[in-house]
Amino acid sequence: MIIRRSKQEIDRIADASKIVGEVIQHLKDIVEPGMTTQYIANVAEKMIIKRGGVPAFLGYRGFPGSICTSINYEVVHGIPKVQRLKEGEILKIDIGVRLKDYCSDAASTVKIGKVSHEAERLMAVTEESLYKGIEKAVENNRLYDISAAVQLCVEKHGFSVVRDYTGHGIGQEIHEDPQIPNFGKQGKGPRLKSGMVFCIEPMVNAGGHKTEVLHDGWTVITADRSLSAHFEHTIVVTDNGPMILTG
Numbered sequence: 001m002i003i004r005r006s007k008q009e010i011d012r013i014a015d016a017s018k019i020v021g022e023v024i025q026h027l028k029d030i031v032e033p034g035m036t037t038q039y040i041a042n043v044a045e046k047m048i049i050k051r052g053g054v055p056a057f058l059g060y061r062g063f064p065g066s067i068c069t070s071i072n073y074e075v076v077h078g079i080p081k082v083q084r085l086k087e088g089e090i091l092k093i094d095i096g097v098r099l100k101d102y103c104s105d106a107a108s109t110v111k112i113g114k115v116s117h118e119a120e121r122l123m124a125v126t127e128e129s130l131y132k133g134i135e136k137a138v139e140n141n142r143l144y145d146i147s148a149a150v151q152l153c154v155e156k157h158g159f160s161v162v163r164d165y166t167g168h169g170i171g172q173e174i175h176e177d178p179q180i181p182n183f184g185k186q187g188k189g190p191r192l193k194s195g196m197v198f199c200i201e202p203m204v205n206a207g208g209h210k211t212e213v214l215h216d217g218w219t220v221i222t223a224d225r226s227l228s229a230h231f232e233h234t235i236v237v238t239d240n241g242p243m244i245l246t247g
């Protein structure tokens with residue numbers, strides 16, 4: 001059962017999403033070699049709190065950071081640290097905000113200085129696959145139309161979609177039903193209706209799809225240590241097609 005949100009609820013998710021969008025944009029603008037991910041998380045946390053929100057990942061199932069910061073072959077759920085970012089790395093920033101009982105969630109991958117051609121291509125394809133998925137979030141489509149569109153885009157370019165983690169519904173909780181895999185069969189899954197709010201989030205590996213979790217109990221890495229990229233938006237299905245709330 002996928003919840004269809006009222007206009008009022010969507011407005012509140014949109015308010016939380018506005019904060020997420022602003023924070024991600026600011027972080028993209030300031031990130032540079034030599035900066036620590038802990039500093040980046042502190043900046044994000046201050047911005048979120050100043051706007052009346054709460055960092056939704058902090059303490060979520062015991063997560064110790066206010067945002068997730070994952071570098072290179074780290075896929076998602078990386079913990080902010082004092083280690084400095086180096087030229088040529090790619091950093092995934094994933095931000096959740098709770099504002100007056102409603103949540104929003106988005107992620108982006110940013111380049112630290114100049115990165116390899118492969119990293120550029122991986123990032124471009126991952127972002128493209130996000131928009132291919134979002135395009136399918138249309139009334140009366142099926143949920144896995146989104147999944148299939150992401151997978152097709154990624155695999156066409158020779159990369160692989162992570163299968164162990166998925167997109168999700170969002171509302172009063174940061175993770176709600178349904179799970180939205182980044183692979184699946186077109187024409188399958190529940191029918192989409194206006195008012196449904198989703199986080200679509202392709203996690204794409206340059207190598208194989210398999211992942212492992214580091215000893216910190218959180219950081220997901222690619223099993224073959226290949227590079228990974230991640231882009232995510234919170235979107236709502238409307239009568240006039242998908243609308244991105246975290247843009």
Ligand code: MG
Nearest residue numbers: 105199201232
């Ligand atoms: Mg998410």
